[in-house]
């Protein structure tokens with residue numbers, strides 16, 4: 001099974017960055033569409049838009065509509081649950097009247113469980129007791145298959161960020177960690193939010209964080225030629241080895257607009273090799 005993960009596209013209209021964010025998102029989807037073999041699914045781990053506006057979601061949904069693989073979305077701290085649900089209701093996997101955007105996808109060899117870690121009071125994550133109960137229920141609904149969990153906020157400390165703790169309290173993170181570990185069937189946790197790549201563990205479960213698709217918001221050091229190239233993750237599942245994560249740099253193959261971008265940046269036309277990493 002192959003999962004393409006994207007995150008933190010932060011689509012925002014009427015700002016100087018508007019066109020760049022749209023372009024980053026579009027080029028990423030075009031790159032995923034060209035993958036061979038194609039991914040089974042695409043998961044967007046939140047902060048789809050920047051201000052939670054309906055017109056921002058319309059833009060994001062139009063871009064995602066070009067994806068060949070089925071797309072599943074999560075809510076990030078910049079998202080608005082109501083407007084997100086409205087924009088992506090056609091997928092049929094978002095419960096229309098739930099307080100939270102959490103769900104399980106059962107169609108694949110690995111179950112996909114999406115978490116809602118939004119806080120009503122801050123940009124950090126929240127994981128209340130109600131959400132613990134809901135996660136346990138989702139996990140226990142099927143007992144034979146491995147599970148990949150997707151959450152916008154990393155449920156482990158990422159020490160390179162301005163604040164290593166991405167949940168409001170250590171207790172919330174401990175609560176989430178216990179829930180993720182209780183069945184022994186969660187084999188990976190995939191997140192976004194911090195706009196930089198990281199790999200760690202949630203208890204004994206391997207966990208990764210992907211950089212943001214919006215290149216102007218990306219953190220970490222990148223060579224000049226890469227500054228205009230979005231980066232995303234491809235997670236390939238093997239029943240013996242579990243997940244192996246590949247970091248994909250958009251634009252490794254010549255694409256429409258590459259020559260224009262290269263000339264404008266004054267950079268040579270360079271093809272970057274993908275960086276592979278076990279995680």
Ligand SMILES: [Fe+2]
Nearest residue numbers: 047076077193
């Ligand atoms: Fe975020």
